[in-house]
Amino acid sequence: MDIDRENLLGQFLRARRELLRPEDLGMPAGPRRRVAGLRREEVAQLAGVSADYYVRLEQGRERTPSAQVVDALAQALELEEEAVAHLHRLARPAPRGRRTPVRQERVSPSLLRMMAAWSHTPAVVLDGCLTVLASNALGEALFDGHTYSGDLVRLVFLDPDARDFYPDWDRVALNTVGGLRAAVGTDYDDPRLIEVVGELSIKSETFRRLWARHDIRQKTHETKRFRHPLVGELTLDYESLTVNGAPGQQLIVYQAAPDSPSEEALSLLGSLTADAPANATRREPAQHQPPPRPGQS
The missing domain is CATH 1.10.260.40 (lambda repressor-like DNA-binding domains)
Known part of the structure; x- marks a missing residue:
């Protein structure tokens, strides 16, 4: 599209x-x-x-x-x-400046250290296209095991087990597309956005339909259900915080209600990942090849 x-x-x-x-x-x-x-x-x-x-x-x-x-x-x-x-x-669009070449986004070392200290709280840092730039050990474990664990948009629409991982998949899909539009704002010249929208519009009829709605849903806070392959169902509240030192980056922090089955499951997931490195993971975003143009093989 x-x-x-x-x-x-x-x-x-x-x-x-x-x-x-x-x-x-x-x-x-x-x-x-x-x-x-x-x-x-x-x-x-x-x-x-x-x-x-x-x-x-x-x-x-x-x-x-x-x-x-x-x-x-x-x-x-x-x-x-x-x-x-x-x-x-x-x-009232902002004047278009000259776009600098795309370069790898980095998460600040201080933020990585802070995330690593949250041993009981999953946390991830996303860029404007909802690619995971970094995660702590528990955040890594929460999304681990999928084809697109490091790309939350592709995970929702292209991963074969997405509908099982997200029990409320329809709502998650709607919010993900609205969150993507909110995150990019009016910067539709971003080549990463052009790539992801183009690929998903070809591969997912649902994405194509939802993108055409032009919903805007800023990721702020919500309750989300997961069906994790290791610990079963989790109901987690999340908060989305902007990273002021890195425009476009979002810090997403998940928590379970105190004394709930989800807190016990999250604790179990933490124990299963206790041997992970004590430092937050610096995740390199996956490289995706753009879909072939008509006439190309």
Whole structure:
């Protein structure tokens, strides 16, 4: 799936419009409705702008709506807080600078030492494409044993045992794609993003469908279930923290409820990995070959 980086605002508006049903907003659906979701003129009416102006926004012929118009569109499309902030960023994109060559991201030694000291708490550091840059021993053990243990997006959509590892796979898949969009923001020129979106759009129909929704779901905190091959089911709360010294990196920390079966299972997992090195793992992101282009063999 190609990313049209020249009309991100229009893509977002159209995707969110198509997710709304007129009957949910008290509008008659009508027997001759031929479009998914709302019509353009219906969004324009709800937002209090002309239909022609809204059409120009979707088509990319108008790119800088005022903050008031953006807020009106967000209300018309019933966007949540994170999606509203994203819409404002799309309407006021930062100037594109000259992109520096892609280089290996590094996790600071002090953060690695801190993670290593958390012997009872799984922790991983992710980059903007949700690749695992580093993990402590328990974080390594939590995701170990999969084809894509070091790449959480590919793990969800390409790993053969993903649906067993994540009992709530449908919700995890939705949140993963929304988290990927939130993490990259408006930086759709990132060659790593282009690669992962291109590959997964070819290999996973579910990813392709969810990516087209343009959901924005910032990873902050949530309860997630795992079915671990060594210790069974785990229910863990996680917190996502931004790494201020490394823009784009996220520190994800998992915890089990005190005195719960999951805490016992996590303790057991820790004992099974007690012989692991005392320092946090510096994981090298896996190298993935981009899918062949048409005509290539």
